[in-house]
Amino acid sequence: MPRRGPMRAAPGPTRGRRPARGMPAGGARSRLAIGRVVLIVSLVVAGLKLVQVQGLQADELSSKAAGQRTTVQLLPAERGAITDRNGALLAFSTEARSLYAMPNRIVTEQREVGxxxxxxxxxxxRRVAEVLGTRVSESELLGKLLSDQTVVRLAEVVQPAQARTIQEDFPEISDEYREVRRYPGxxxxxxxxxxxxWRADEQKIRGLVxxxxxADSLLAGRDGRRIVDTAAGEDTVIPGSERAVRPPVPGTDLELTLDSNLxxxxQQLTEDYARKQGAYSASAVVLDAETGEVRAMANGETFNPNKLAEANPENLGNPSVSTPFEPGSVNKIVTAAAAIEYGVVAPDTVLQVPGRIEIGGTRISDAWxxxxxxxxxxxxxxxxxxVGTLKTAQRIGPDRFMEILDRFGIGEPTGIDLPGESGGRVPPREQWSGSTFANLPIGQGLSMTALQMTGMYQAIANDGVRIPPRVVNAEIAPDGTRTERPRPEGVRVVSPQTARTVRNMLRAVVQDEPGxxxxxxAAALAGYQVAGxxxxxxxxxxxxxxxxxxTYWITFAGMLPxxxxxxxxxxxxDDPKGGTSAAPLFHDIAAYIAQxxxxxxxxxxxxVATLTLP
Structure with missing residues (x-):
């Protein structure tokens, strides 16, 4: 078959392209080339930027983005309450709000909307003053809002419902959580x-004194937390964004041994008596004779914890446990207990007692x-x-006297669950001189607190067993579980018979028989047997x-019945000017207790006991 040649188009007229007006025919190609170059350069720059963002700056930018949308919020734990032994509230916490605003931001926003x-x-x-009433001044609020400060505090302790009412009308007023400690008494x-x-740095209530x-760690509980998303620059939580929640654990409630009525x-009787007698200060302690529980503890000067700013700092402590004093003749109970315990004398043993005596170079006289x-x-x-006490103490001897003094717990803290307790002071036995033993039996040269002094008499009241005092009776967990604090181990001071004998002798202190x-x-209570x-x-x-x-310490310790x-x-x-006895105060407190x-x-x-012979 003969080879066929290439096919050719049919001959026809040729149609040429007309060049663009004013531009040579090669201009289109030049423009396309320039565009390609620009596109390539743009892609290269964008690629380099993407590498920088996704590689070199990825962590930094991711962190910034997360910071804008993620917020860790504290979930405050409610502080535990404190009650008396019968459940009456002595301290509890409530929720409140602190209101604040941003004056400059308000100006900007209001101008933007005309x-x-x-x-x-x-x-x-005007609205804040209407809702909060006399607690705030409208003129002072306006002065704060017209200031050029970045943030102004409008009110510190506002009920949540009041805060919501104000924010419904003025949402630009913000609030912060506050916990407020209340003391109803x-x-x-x-x-x-x-x-x-309230501690602003911790956003939490903390115990001060x-x-x-x-007991702060027990009462405080454990705060919770949650992570949420918020709009950038705003506090509003994005719905459904809450995660990683750790619920707060409320604090433990404390039930005290105190009887709030007593x-x-x-407290009232002690304050009134100290004021009438012109005493610098006063302390009163009431213990349960069998358990050593503190039923009442009061001082002549106190403070209102609801008005801490007005309190005298000197009155914030508790002298009943922190201020030791030289007790004077209430300490003669040590000589009495030792003398009976060791059989040195009996209650009816007759002693020849002169008006004065000299021991270790020190001359001691009776008060009359x-x-x-x-x-x-x-x-x-x-x-x-x-004089009679010192003559008896000489028969006992310093070593046996010191032994009984130690058993009474003087010189060591009682271990009560209160801060700042003093143990008082007893000079070490090896440092005693002749004059030391001329002072200790009559209550000079050593010191003790009001709580320790009352504890000595609790031992005699409890048939010779001293029970370390306590003020916390039980702990109540957030789930309502009640755990009683263990009763402290008792300390045998003297035998039951010795304690009963000394109690009977102390009844004679309040007798009022001629001669x-x-x-x-004045401490006697009609119809009752009182010892002190x-x-x-x-x-x-x-x-x-x-x-x-x-200048004197005037003391009294006694028991009923x-x-x-x-x-x-x-x-x-402490140094009363209007009298030399605390017996009338004992009478008034004992009368209330009996009733x-x-x-x-x-x-x-x-x-009736025989005190002196003709």
């Missing part, structure tokens, strides 16, 4: 409870002038003879470092 910023701020101040047991207040401080009465008296040992105690009168008939002891301790004059002849004690009362007055706890009358009155 409003007068000043008129708007006047309306804001005002001054009631304030020196025991102490006070807790007292039980609120020492506490109120003891007299010649040689024939006094029973009960009389020595009831009439508070220094056989004790030092405190007066005391007058010389204070040290700081000017000379010697004992003052004009004497035949089967239920309560022990200890009282201390409040419905203590039955004994079948017979206290027998």
């Amino acid at each position: 409003n007068d910023p000043r008129a708007h701020k006047e309306a804001m101040a 005002d001054e009631l047991a304030a020196n025991v409870l102490g006070v807790a207040n 007292g039980l609120e401080s020492v 506490q109120y009465v003891v 002038p007299h010649g040689v008296l024939d006094m029973t040992f009960t009389g020595v105690l009831a009439k508070s003879s220094n 056989q009168q004790g030092t405190a008939p 002891k007066t005391g007058t301790g010389q204070q040290v004059d700081p000017a000379c470092g010697c004992y003052s002849n004009s 004497a035949q089967d004690p239920r309560f022990v009362i200890g009282l201390v007055l 409040h706890y419905q203590i039955p009358l004994p079948p017979e009155p206290s027998p």
Whole structure:
């Protein structure tokens, strides 16, 4: 087959392209080339930027983006409440809000919508004052809003409902969470409870003094947290964004051993008596004779924890546990207990007691002038003879005296669950001189707190067993589980028989028989058997470092009822000017206790003891 040649188009007229007007025919190709170059350069730059963003700056930009949308929010734990032994609230917390605004931001926003910023701020101040009432001043609020400060605080403690009412009209007013500690009794047991207040740096209430401080970690609970998303620059939580939630754990409630009704009465009576007597200060402690529980603890000066800013800083402490003093003759109970325990004397042992005695180079006199008296040992105690006490102490001896003093717990803290406790002071045995043993048996040269003094008499009231005092009765967990604090182990001071003998001797202190009168008939309570002891301790004059002849500690410790004690009362007055006895205060407190706890009358009155022989 012959080869066919290539096919050719049919011949026809040729149609040429007309070049663009004013441009040579090669211009289109040049323009296309330039466009390609520009496109390539743009792609290269974009690629380099993408590498920088996704590679070199990825972590930094990711972190910034997360910071804009992610917020860690604190979920505050509610602080535990404090109640008395019967469940009456002594301290609890409530939720509140702190209101604030941003004056400059308000100006900007109002101008953007064509409003007068000043008129708007006047309306804001007026509305806040309407809702909060007399707690704020409209003029002061307006002054803050018209200032050039970045942020102004409008009100500190606002009820959540009031905050919502204000924000419904003015959403630009922001709020912060606040927890407020409330003390419904005002001054009631304030020196025991102490006070807790808001800490801005922690956004939490913390204990400042007292039980609120020492039990802070227990009461505070554990804060929770959650992570949420918020709009950039805003506090509003994006719905559905909540995650990583750790719920808060509320604090533990504390149930105290205090009886708030008794506490109120003891506090009022102590404050009134100290004021009438012109005492610099006063302390009163009431213990349960069997358990050592503190039923009341009061001081002559106190404070209102609801008005902490107005409180005198000197009144925030608790002198009943923190201020030691030289007790004077209430310490003669140590000599009495030791003398009976070791069989040195009996209650009716007759001692020849002169008006004065010299021991270790120190001359000691009785409080009243007299010649040689024939006094029973009960009389020595009831009439508070220094000379008779020292003569008996010489028979006991310093080592056995020190042993009983140690058993009473003097010189060591009681271990009560309150802060700032002092253990008092007893000079070490190896440092004693002849004059030391001339002072200790009559309550000079050593020191103790009101709580320790009351604890000594609790041991005698409890058949010779001292129970370390406590003020916290139980802990109540957030789920309602109640756990009682363990009762402290008792310390045997003297035998039951010795304790009963000493109690019977102490009844004579309050007897009021002609010629056989004790030092405190004003402490007697009609129809009841009462046992107790007066005391007058010389204070040290700081000017000379010697004992003052004009400044005294006035004390009294006693128990009710004497035949089967239920309560022990200890009282201390610091340098009273209007009297030399705390016995009337004991009487008033004992009278209330007898009525409040419905203590039955004994079948017979206290027998009359012979104190001095003709």
